[in-house]
Amino acid sequence: MDSPHGAAVTAEDFGLKGPRGWAFRSVSIEAEPGSLIAIEGPSGSGRTCLLLALTGRMRPTEGRADIGGLALPSEMAGVRRISALGPVQGVSELEQALTVGEHLRERALLQRRFDASLRALLRPRAERTAAARIRIDEALQAAGLDLATLPKQERTAVRDLERLEALRLSVSLALIGRPRLIAVDDADLKLSDTDRAEAWRLLRSVAAAGTTVLAVCSQAPDGTKAVRTVAGAMAESAEDDTGEAAPETPGGTAQAAPQTPGGMAQAAPDDTGEAAPDTPDDTTKDTTEEGTADALAETGRA
Template sequence: MDGPGAVAVGAEGLGLKGPRGWAFRGVDVKAEPGALVAIEGPSGSGRTCLLLALTGRMKPTEGTASVGRLRLPKQLSAVRRISALAHVPGVTDLDPALTVGEHLRERALLEQRFGSSLRALLRPRAERRAASRLRIDTALAAAGLDLDALPKGPRTAVRDLERTEALRLSVALAMIGKPRLLGVDDTDLKLSDAERAEVWDLLRSVAESGTTVLAVCSEAPEGAVVVSTAPKKAAAEAAAHDAADDAADGTENGNDDDKETANALA
């Protein structure tokens, strides 16, 4: 397995098919360790599915991908262990009733319980508390989230956060696990131009600090490695051909699609 540090991400002809057809197809990726990768495309073009596939959360239907020395789809669980997600609707949703501090403490506790070695768990309580505090402080610094600047400090409820503050909190929670690959969804959704620039500056700093970043967006920023999910001509023609075949085969193909989707989510 790779040592510590950011990882390279690559893919050739990557595709994922579900019951309604191809979520994405024919995607190629080539990004060096510590890169900021912008997954660009219109809404509904499979951007989030690609993000989940490259972080080991969904199983591709065709093609191959790599995260460092790990290979997809064969090593999904290994990729999940070195990656983290932030700001993904339905996956990393923040609880609006909890405070910022409660979210941070809960994530640090889970990381300490399930992400630490047995030796670390046997350390004195004071040492474990100090280690958790350090993880939280480091993650907050990486996400650029200043608790003192919030209306009620760490006691601020998530429902009272601005959009960019909520995104920073989600990134901080992901960074508590010290991932080598960070996936962020909807980076520019409903943000002003100034807020978009702020978010991209944040993600650039995360990448520069040693974590490769995959970020879903509608428009990639300057300097990012751009991966488009917009259908290519050849892939679009192949998808249209498959759709025609599916229509001809009727329910038989529908049953097959259900099985493929189950495999993709395994």
């Protein structure tokens, strides 16, 4: 597989405040292209919000960040175009009723429809199909997912996959677009020690191939660049415009959010208890065709 040019990730005093307080605050990162960056901390400490903010899916409140030469928050749409989401609950979840093959073909179709050049779209159908197959095969190889080992090969339903197999499938789908950065939420959730070690080997191999990886986890393994979020400390209450203290959730964060067609987030809870603020005004929403394409490509829904 051709090695994508990974995106360097830098952030300084990066923070995001929601209606109920700070989701995360005072985060600083400096990572080279092709790095594996572990966002560690307890559930409810703003890990998922930080992941979504660094990939241009949520608008930060303070500080600055640069992703592959694109500044946040001013170039959020550009950051979305060079990044891809792996599994993120409520945002880019796998559809349990679909088969592995259906997920892969759908993602390749969306990728071709929204990201390909006009010249590529005008190529004969057989050539387009062959090119899509090559992308799928490369992504599967990079994620270490062998369809022949699944119970019904590519006809296996997602609900019948083991947790590690589902993670590999989500990473494969993200890699089909050949992004410069991919983001994986709850990388070590519900995994045995053996599977957890295998999951980190997978993410290290993706980073080693050139793609920068952001991974949320409860505890970062040795040898990774770790960024820690802390429940309460990062999400201390702050005064609102009326001078009254803003209420917080038990984890000190705002409510979490699913993605909208513009690739942004609306307030709604997720299973981690982490946060996503409402978009404060229309200027935070991307209503262009590019924004819609971003969202379709991430959710896998037409």
